[in-house]
Amino acid sequence: MQGQSEGVEELKKLQLEVYSNTDILITIPTKNVADTVKNVVETVDRGLSLYFPNKKSLIVIVDGFSTDGTRENVAAAQTKTDKIFVEQFFGPGKGNGIKTSFLIAREVGASAYAMVDGDLVSVQPEWIDLLINPIYKNFDLVVPYYHRAKYDGVITNQLAYPLTRALYGVEVRQPIGGEFGLSRKLILKLLTHPLFPGTFGIDIFITTVSACEGMRIVEADLGVKVHESTKKYTNPEETLVPMIRQVVGMMFELSKYYRDKIEAISVAESEPRTIERISPPGEQIKEPLDVIADKEALISAFKEKYHAKATYDKVPISDVLRGKLDRITEEERAAFRFPSDLWAKIVYDFAIAYNTDKEVLDTLSILLQGRFASFVVEAESLTNEEAEKIVKDQVQLFEQYRNLLFSKTGIGIAFQKLYLQKLEEKYGKTLQIKRVERIGDDNMVRAFNALFNKNRDVDKIKENITTG
């Protein structure tokens, strides 16, 4: 079975026998974090000593092939708790690092597990208490809640949060927050899951699988998150875009895998499953540092990329939505708006299109940047709290349109595209996408059935296509 035999040889080499019967395992995923990692390791150690002095603990630094002295700085960290530095198994990617640490946790028998990023600057000893304590109270997943600046969390606010709530009916404000606490039960479940990602898709994978597999989830208020990776935001093509692809690709894969669960949840009729949020007893910093967003630059970059990328033919979004997008990108800058309403519909179209062509993620990542540019315009004169209302309203639209994921008759736009291809093969390249899109769902089903089932009424199909 998947996960049972994976990594066996690599685990053997680590000689983990001395760590057997570990209670708590804390993982720090690292990739070129020499500047921050020593403090993270030492803070985790302080947390373990302060809050769990009687438990047997282990700190595991899983490294994604750092080249900058991360290893040396881990070695220089002074800890009471045992620590090991492990070069991750299975190749690069945060997900592969986390999988390596799950295998170690399983091997040493850990009953409570937490992960905290190696690039953190604001990590506090209390975080270890907040992430681990609920696991001993029978929760399976602790998700972080951070007080964030309005322009922070591009993928979270525009996609991960609204889609998680609309599809799975759970109110997890930051489903891809990076820090998590996990029970052994959840780790075992994840390790045998066929979709375990090697990439940055790991965070949304953990949250979604927990929501769908009946795991008990709690949010922990960790205050503010300051981490080094935000410094890389200046070059979105190198950092943000690959991450969007990985996270969104994972979300779409999961939405296919858990389709039955999604269909079984009626979000419109019920309130979302709220999640309890725990806070530390003492003082905590709740005012995040501002994240600067350059409105003009974002709008220009979006418009330029939208027009430069000639791949829209591959993305079978409807003419109506395409027309709206064209108009948006032609508007004067001052009037620029990419409304939530349009964005929510587009996301569902892309989720369907993804099933036939994964390359649509490239285009969606451009559109996400457009939606973010618009959010910056909308939230420009608002406080962080006021901007939150835009995010919450957008969630409602994602809920409202969730049925687009399975159009009435079960035939989505991607399916129409496939259908069109088949027809074109049959009749030569004479058909226009526009024409097929004008056929209503019922005609589509009839025509499709006629073509592909035994009973082939081809003239009827032709008629439908050219007159529809």
Ligand SMILES: Nc1nc2c(ncn2[C@@H]2O[C@H](COP(=O)(O)OP(=O)(O)OP(=O)(O)O)[C@@H](O)[C@H]2O)c(=O)[nH]1
């Ligand atoms: N083990 C391992 N860790 C990684 C890898 N890639 C990134 N990391 C670490 O995973 C953590 C999260 O990665 P970041 O690059 O900070 O990304 P992020 O903070 O989730 O995302 P942003 O908010 O967009 O910056 C950091 O501690 C990285 O050092 C990898 O391939 N392997």
Ligand SMILES: [Mg+2]
């Ligand atoms: Mg980071």
